[in-house]
Amino acid sequence: MTDPAFVANLEHELRAPLAVVTGYADLLRLGGEDAALREEAARAIGEAAVRLGEALDDLLTVFALDSDAVTVTLEPLDLRAAVEGVVAAVRGRLASNEITTSFHEDFASAAVLADPDQFPRALRGLLVNACRYSPGGGAVAVDISRRGESAVISVSDSGAGMDADELAVAFERVPYAGAVHRTGLELYKVRRLVELQHGLLEGASTPGRGSTFSIVLPLVS
Amino acid sequence: MRPQHRILVVDDDVSTRSLLRATLEGYDLAEAADAEEALAVIEEFVPDVVVLDWRLPGRWGGEIIAQLRRDSPARVLVLTAEEGAHTQLLAESLGADAFLRKPFSPIELVREIERLLA
Numbered sequence: 001m002t003d004p005a006f007v008a009n010l011e012h013e014l015r016a017p018l019a020v021v022t023g024y025a026d027l028l029r030l031g032g033e034d035a036a037l038r039e040e041a042a043r044a045i046g047e048a049a050v051r052l053g054e055a056l057d058d059l060l061t062v063f064a065l066d067s068d069a070v071t072v073t074l075e076p077l078d079l080r081a082a083v084e085g086v087v088a089a090v091r092g093r094l095a096s097n098e099i100t101t102s103f104h105e106d107f108a109s110a111a112v113l114a115d116p117d118q119f120p121r122a123l124r125g126l127l128v129n130a131c132r133y134s135p136g137g138g139a140v141a142v143d144i145s146r147r148g149e150s151a152v153i154s155v156s157d158s159g160a161g162m163d164a165d166e167l168a169v170a171f172e173r174v175p176y177a178g179a180v181h182r183t184g185l186e187l188y189k190v191r192r193l194v195e196l197q198h199g200l201l202e203g204a205s206t207p208g209r210g211s212t213f214s215i216v217l218p219l220v221s
Numbered sequence: 222m223r224p225q226h227r228i229l230v231v232d233d234d235v236s237t238r239s240l241l242r243a244t245l246e247g248y249d250l251a252e253a254a255d256a257e258e259a260l261a262v263i264e265e266f267v268p269d270v271v272v273l274d275w276r277l278p279g280r281w282g283g284e285i286i287a288q289l290r291r292d293s294p295a296r297v298l299v300l301t302a303e304e305g306a307h308t309q310l311l312a313e314s315l316g317a318d319a320f321l322r323k324p325f326s327p328i329e330l331v332r333e334i335e336r337l338l339a
Contacts, residue, residue, distance in 0.1 A: 016237065
């Protein structure tokens with residue numbers, strides 16, 4: 001837990017949004033009468049506070065995962081309702097990104113075998129990650145398809161993407177490849193949560209074009 | 222009114238760029254969200270000072286400083302959320318002219334930039 005690279009990564013996760021909060025607070029103290037500044041400050045401080053909350057949740061979840069304190073109860077979960085619920089919740093809090101959802105078949109009565117708390121948490125992690133890496137409120141797409149007897153829930157971002165070296169370590173606890181760093185604990189957290197539910201987390205990425213991460217879980221017949 | 226010195230802000234975080242834009246109002250400002258964009262903007266914009274985030278997608282700040290030192294007379298202020306002493310030492314050994322850690326005071330940032338421009 002005291003791995004210096006992990007601590008450095010965590011520090012970055014907390015200090016970057018904190019800088020936005022304190023910086024705007026200072027600017028408002030210095031010249032808060034400017035309406036445009038006040039509006040931008042309110043938006044940015046709100047967004048930074050959400051990021052701080054997400055970072056704290058990631059940290060606590062990772063601590064719990066690393067101490068084997070997260071338990072799962074697998075049960076049939078309505079796929080469509082679960083996905084739409086998570087998308088609606090994230091859309092409400094990170095509204096600057098356009099999030100589209102596409103079901104490639106009806107899945108009207110389809111269920112996946114998953115934990116009712118940890119599946120939404122994992123999918124939420126992918127969405128938060130995608131919104132974060134889709135700059136300027138860029139598009140985020142959620143696609144749900146079937147692969148044999150499994151459901152594939154994919155989240156694609158429109159961000160900078162990763163090269164093969166970065167992608168190879170993206171799901172690790174300290175995701176760095178040589179000198180190139182990718183911050184955030186989301187993908188590590190998601191992988192661990194998905195694996196606890198006997199599922200798979202897959203990733204594909206093209207530098208300059210974005211990334212797609214997919215949760216693969218068994219469908220209940 | 223400040224003279225129109227050119228400042229390039231390089232940070233992948235949209236909110237941080239927005240904060241820097243508000244803080245550095247009055248300067249001639251350009252922005253870049255990653256290393257490739259930064260290096261392209263530097264050629265065209267020819268900044269006096271580059272405010273550089275240490276962690277960028279695909280590259281780290283040290284690579285950009287090294288390239289800047291070869292190709293540009295711009296002064297470099299590293300702005301980072303990283304652990305202080307080690308990163309500062311590394312940044313300065315690569316040629317950074319100033320170093321501020323996040324969270325930072327906007328007044329302190331402007332003061333450091335003015336010092337670099339003096």
